[in-house]
Amino acid sequence: MKITQLLVSVLASTLTAAAWLAPGDISSGYCVIHRVPEWEQRKLFFDFTKEFYVTRNVSEAFKLYVADDYIQHNPFEGQGAAASEQYLAPIFEDPAIGVTVLRQGFDNGTGWIHTRIDGYASLPVAIVDIFRFNGSCVQEHWDVIEELPANATNPIALF
Ligand SMILES: *[C@@H]1O[C@H](CO)[C@@H](O)[C@H](O)[C@H]1NC(C)=O
Ligand SMILES: *[C@@H]1O[C@H](CO)[C@@H](O)[C@H](O)[C@H]1NC(C)=O
Ligand SMILES: *[C@@H]1O[C@H](CO)[C@@H](O)[C@H](O)[C@H]1NC(C)=O
């Protein structure tokens, strides 16, 4: 296929996709909410966490999977997908910071993921993130964060 034909075909498919969306959906640039069955939400959750915590492309993870009007309960992040994307990208895209997924699950429209973060604080940090879906998109987030105490008495503390 010649490059001009390819461009025409890409443009045509973009216009076709755009025709299905309301104008507000295009301008947000984030995930567009539509109804999906629970098995598909579960797949979307695992795709989202792979992009976020394994590939560590925060912008791509937020643009593809998080609703524009994301509700945030982290004490230091602002409301909306863009605010969290900007807060998290410098942390999760920094190769000096280690991110290890320990376990995760999904049930009844809500997913959770337990991770270990090395190199952010002086000692390893354990995080549990909880994400609520609305249709095809992540709509709300809570997290619980704990740094390993220097004087921990349990040899298997946190991990
Ligand atoms: C994230 O993915 C997008 C789309 O593939 C790419 O354009 C961008 O450069 C990636 N960003 C990083 C930090 O890897
Ligand atoms: C399923 O999720 C809905 C909406 O978040 C919640 O109201 C309901 O209590 C949940 N059901 C169970 C069994 O957890
Ligand atoms: C789901 O998203 C729609 C469209 O943004 C919104 O009107 C609705 O309140 C949301 N529902 C929940 C439970 O978050």
Ligand SMILES: *[C@@H]1O[C@H](CO)[C@@H](O)[C@H](O)[C@H]1NC(C)=O
């Ligand atoms: C561990 O250190 C913290 C902070 O210094 C202190 O508040 C806490 O009492 C200590 N706990 C134990 C069990 O030593």
